[in-house]
Amino acid sequence: MSEIQLRQWSESDSGLLRRGNTPEMTVHLGGPETEAQIRDRHERYLRVWEENTGRAFVVVDGAESLGVICSWKTTWRDQEVIEAGWFTVPEAQGRGVGSAALALLIHYAHEFAGDRRLLVAFPDQANGPSNALCRSAGFTLIGQRDDDFRGTTLNLNEWVFDLTG
Template structure:
């Protein structure tokens, strides 16, 4: 049984971003953003698909059909190679049901279909046990700890999780 589906981010998804922008949801990511920054992030998410560099999605829980978070992937240069980075947020009332893992597996399928880069990475805070568990359950390999800048100007201690996007695909 499918737990979620992911849909490309659209104009009407601003409310989802606002619901994610809380102290509880942003405690590992530098805290909530100003409304101005939320609006700029929303605009970036809407326009992102047209850049060819990645895509953002809203996560829809099944069978409810309710938008419960976001997930996306984007290109980044990491240790000299262009890779995809993945990131997600699931609203607190929906956490603990496997939705983040299901959304990550769905997003990885999208990334694999692009056949662009070999590696995908995720960088959850070392203190974010649930997000680290999501990486492990989705088949990522823990490479170790690293200092990671997010948001810009703020270093955080993160785990570097990696997934080989070519595994089993023969490319």
């Protein structure tokens, strides 16, 4: 691994969503998306930049695309917050890619947040790597909740990072 960087999502990046759309990679999200859902997600990742409602990045090491990390404005517990989500392709897992990408996203979230003071993440309770990533990045676990996502009820942890600190 040389130097992990984040690159703005582009029109040519939809293939990365397909690489992450396997049963193994989506086990904590209720399973793979349909082709229409992938196209919708790709369009949404392009649109968040245009509308200034979020940031969608490709995690890169040189010319190699290793994953996706995004943040978007939302409301959680009656607060305006920034939510984050990510995935790292299997061959890049366990190499510190996710940690480096999340550290960069936190940096960008400071710039993007405006008056929103919290960055939140909601990994499935059974997703050990994503929960460990939140913990190691300085997020605080403050609760758990169930949420319906793509027709499946997910048991989520609620992680919070204070962007004002």
